[in-house]
Amino acid sequence: MxxxxxxxxxxxxxxxxxxxYPTAVQFHPGFDEQSYRRVALLSNAGASRPLSIYVHVPFCAKPCFYCGCNKIITQNPVHAEQYLQRLEREIELQSALFAGRRTALQLHFGGGTPTYLTLGQLGALFEHLGRHFAIDRSEQREFSIEIDPRTLQATSLAELAKLGFNRLSLGVQDFDPRVQRAVNRIQSAEQIAECMTQARALGYRSVSFDLIYGLPLQTTESFGETLDTVVRMRPDRIAAYGYAHMPRLFKAQRAIRADQLPDADTRLQLLALTVERLTDAGYVYIGMDHFALPDDDLARAMRDGSLHRNFQGYSTHGDCDLIGLGVSAIGAVGNSYSQNRKDLSGYYAALDQGRLPVDRGIALSxxxxxxxxxxxxxxxxxxxxxxxxxxxxxxxxxxxxxxxxxxxxxxxxxxxxxxxxxxxxxxxxxxxxxxxxxxxxxxxxxxxxxxxxxxxx
Ligand code: SF4
CATH class of the missing domain: 1.10.10.920 (Arc Repressor Mutant, subunit A)
Incomplete structure (x- = not known):
């Protein structure tokens, strides 16, 4: 194409x-904890919908300079322990709002870096979730986790599969070492290939790669090579985002040299190259930066009309109420959106007082x-x-x-x-x-x- x-x-x-829709810009503090409690309880009435649960893990060991996510750079394991205690409290408070029969069909761990947590911590968190929510264990379940290949241990993917995860999302961005140095994210193609080999052997149902075009020092030649390598690895889904340079909003981006960024024409060529190379290689262009192999669930959902758009991009379960857990997490319950406190101290303070850390949101007209x-x-x-x-x-x-x-x-x-x-x-x-x-x-x-x-x- x-x-x-x-x-x-x-x-x-x-x-x-x-x-x-409306977008997060329209969320306001008038939608507070009490508003959220009301819509949550109302959502249980009648033939209530299944649940989707998003868990935000905000920690990363090192900053990637392009990053615009809500994350905390730390190497101190105490931070993770303190966070997990509050997350468990939030799970208890949230689960009390939803009638026990509502099954969670979808589970997504995002960040930050979910694999910043040790396998023991992830296991304990999973167990806690399972005690408080009816988590689907059937083949239909969609349990996904964002992976930083740099932090994986040899047994990580096997352990995650034992917990029930069946989808992986890998932050790849670009394989060119010059670009990787310019954005402070060094990882080899071999590391990613090894993840793919393991994921296939372990039976993960879908592996997704995130790519970014418009990064410093990228050229159409260098990014073309990245795309060729990606196509050879054959992930089921690819999300190729345009880098948005907004250093005033995102502190980490101030380390990116503006004079090394591709100009508008090159960005357009990079986008055109991405669409062309991936569709030529057999990927279906879903739209809004997303591509999928024709037999992946996302492409199937596009064909049968069940595709849905949510905070993770495109999704196959449109009929769920989404519970957002963790600092800055966004939920979508009934006809409302809500977002948790974005600062760790505010998030902790609310939970320490036995309150849900809802900061703002919107009830849809x-x-x-x-x-x-x-x-x-x-x-x-x-x-x-x-x-x-x-x-x-x-x-x-x-x-x-x-x-x-x-x-x-x-x-x-x-x-x-x-x-x-x-x-x-x-x-x-x-x-x-x-x-x-x-x-x-x-x-x-x-x-x-x-x-x-x-x-x-
Ligand atoms: S891109 Fe991912 S791993 Fe890198 S700093 Fe941002 S959240 Fe952390």
């Missing part, structure tokens, strides 16, 4: 990635829910049946979204969407500009400072 460079250049602006569905359908299914939305929400689509439909005319003229009386369809050209299409339906965007978001390229 080839990208249209002129078109992409024209639409290159700041915009949300829509891992939620009817308009938010409607627009969220429209955005989800465009980003995940690539099409929207306007009449279906009318029936579901008792609105007249053409009136309700009159100005949006006018704005879509421009996108239709550029071939990003195709439209008839009933349907809006994202075209293949439009798949590379999904967020541009979604932005048309974002009621908050004109009022938000758009530079709070990264650029399309």
């Amino acid at each position: 080839k990208l249209d460079a002129t078109l992409i250049r024209r639409y290159d602006c700041h915009g949300p990635r829509y891992t939620s 009817v308009d938010d829910v409607l627009r969220r569905e429209v955005i989800q359908r465009l980003m995940c299914k690539g099409e929207l049946c306007m009449r279906e939305i009318e029936n579901r929400y008792a609105v007249e689509f053409d009136n309700y979204f009159a100005s949006e439909l006018v704005a879509l005319n421009g996108l239709a003229g550029d071939g990003l969407i195709a439209r008839d009386a009933n349907t809006i369809q994202v075209t293949e050209r439009g798949r590379a500009l999904l967020r541009t299409i979604a932005m048309v339906f974002d009621a908050y965007l004109p009022r938000s400072a758009s530079t709070q978001f990264s650029k399309v390229i």
Whole structure:
């Protein structure tokens, strides 16, 4: 698949990635612990949905200079012990809110570096989760963990598989040693290949690689070699993100030399190269930086219309309430989003007082829910049946979204969407500009400072 460079250049602006709608910029402190408790209890009513649990482990041994995550750089093991005590308390408080019969189908450990914890600590945490939540143990379960290959021991993947993890996500970024030095993340292709070999032998169902284009010293030649190496290793999923240089927001990025960053044209070439090389190698372009092999669950979900977008990007379980555990973790329960305290001291203080550490969030209005569905359908299914939305929400689509439909005319003229009386369809050209299409339906965007978001390229 080839990208249209002129078109992409024209639409290159700041915009949300829509891992939620409304985006986190709209979360506010008026949505507090009591608000969260109310929506959590309400979510148990009737035929309640299964659960998805996200656990945030914020610690990393060393900073990667490109990183914009909420993390704490430390090599002091006491920090992990103190954190785990609070995490266990949070698990107890959260589990008391959800009726015991609600099964957790999905479990994701992210960070930071989850494998910063020892295998013993991870095992104890898992056991605690299992005591307080009904965790699915069937073949259908999706237990994933983000892996830093630099911190793995020889037996780590085997031990993680014994705990029940069946999906891995590996931070690869770039194999070029010059780029790795410039971003302070040195890891060899051999280390990653060894992880892949072990993961396959242990029967992990899906292995995902994270790549980043737009890093210092990257060229199309060097990144092309990285892509070739990746394709040979054949991970099931690949997420290729554009590096967003925002040193004012992210302290670690101040160590990156701005004069070594690829210019806008090179970034575009790197993106085009990524899409072309991966699709030529048989990967399905899911959209928004994500690729998957045709027989991976993500590509299947795209085909059967069950693909969903959440805080981890694309996901296959859209019908879950998401519980976020840990400092800065985000949850999505009922028609609400909530985020925990981002600072460790505030997170600890709340739990030490027996309170949930909810810092802010948002209860969705009817308009938010409607627009969220429209955005989800465009980003995940690539099409929207306007009449279906009318029936579901008792609105007249053409009136309700009159100005949006006018704005879509421009996108239709550029071939990003195709439209008839009933349907809006994202075209293949439009798949590379999904967020541009979604932005048309974002009621908050004109009022938000758009530079709070990264650029399309
Ligand atoms: S990229 Fe990952 S490992 Fe590196 S500092 Fe950020 S969270 Fe830690």
